[in-house]
């Protein structure tokens with residue numbers, strides 16, 4: 001048998017039917033659902049009089065639209081948000097799927113809740129009507145976003161029509177420097193490959209620096225595979241993975257655990273397997289980074305200066321000029337001189353407990369800059385609870401941060417957590433598009449530790465100065 005990649009193995013194990021042109025029908029193991037991309041899909045089922053095919057494999061949670069202020073326990077004020085969240089409440093009940101409602105402590109961002117509850121397991125196919133489904137690839141699961149019509153298809157059939165992508169390997173060798181995190185890795189990769197570098201591929205991340213990451217760090221890396229253009233990101237499961245999964249509410253137990261482990265241990269890329277594209281980056285060469293523009297590929301070490309548009313090639317010259325203008329920056333300006341007024345710590349990229357610990361470590365005993373608006377939005381109610389138990393919430397509050405309830409929040413500003421025109425935010429999320437965090441708002445993406453450093457000094461800051 002010819003050697004296979006991890007992606008090949010998971011793919012082959014899920015193909016239910018293959019047409020002559022290579023289009024496949026893939027079996028789906030987990031379908032995650034949120035309030036924004038599911039209403040029409042459920043409506044479609046209702047109209048067709050169809051049930052959800054596998055309600056026991058379908059998990060819903062409201063996250064994008066939910067307010068994150070404590071008053072949400074009294075109901076959602078914004079009518080648009082309320083309609084979507086109430087529709088999900090009703091659909092979950094009518095169709096009998098697993099559900100974590102707004103005021104359940106397990107509620108949170110769907111990509112944080114899935115792994116936390118043990119729904120996401122190695123070797124699975126995981127889909128969700130959401131691009132950051134790539135996050136779940138950290139477990140060695142084939143996980144990607146789907147559109148609303150596909151959501152309906154999966155609800156109805158538990159299958160998805162797909163063509164196979166190509167294989168790409170991203171290897172991060174060696175050790176990371178102090179102050180460098182999973183977020184810096186994933187941004188640095190996009191800086192190297194560009195946002196189109198992964199188009200048509202499923203990426204497998206490997207190498208010593210990836211192996212040494214915790215599960216949470218691995219989720220951060222895979223989360224942004226999508227910003228690198230890839231269909232999905234994957235990391236082969238190992239002891240770190242099994243350790244994380246074991247004992248979670250929906251993880252297999254007893255004899256089922258043993259059987260699962262037998263399969264999971266086969267989930268690695270065989271020696272000599274073919275990759276269509278290979279990118280290698282030395283871990284030692286990665287610095288704490290920050291984005292300067294309006295694309296995730298506009299990323300540089302914090303020690304760098306804002307680039308000159310003429311330094312780019314072809315069509316990128318204009319894009320860079322526009323980015324710099326929109327961001328209100330000057331070419332040649334030191335990134336560490338850029339003043340910010342807002343800090344957002346949260347999102348499915350960096351809203352987990354280790355992210356909060358990393359930020360709190362920098363903030364301990366310090367205050368945020370006068371006039372700074374800073375908020376922490378834990379990725380789930382359980383992350384929030386854990387952070388309170390560990391005393392992290394107190395560190396944030398004493399420093400001057402708002403301590404919020406779980407949701408997507410200012411990552412995409414669908415709820416009232418928004419930037420005002422011209423406001424500049426240091427954000428631990430994954431997208432810095434124009435107006436992403438509120439119309440006219442400006443976003444610099446960075447790691448949680450870097451966000452904390454910026455909150456203290458009031459400018460983009462090299463976290464190593466505060467370590």
Ligand SMILES: CC(C)[C@H](C(=O)O)[C@@H](O)C(=O)O
Nearest residue numbers: 036037064129130131132412
């Ligand atoms: C709302 C949803 C469709 C969207 C996505 O798919 O990514 C959101 O999660 C985002 O991050 O922009």
Ligand code: SF4
Nearest residue numbers: 132347348408411412
């Ligand atoms: S946290 Fe942000 S990126 Fe993640 S699912 Fe929510 S809106 Fe999308």
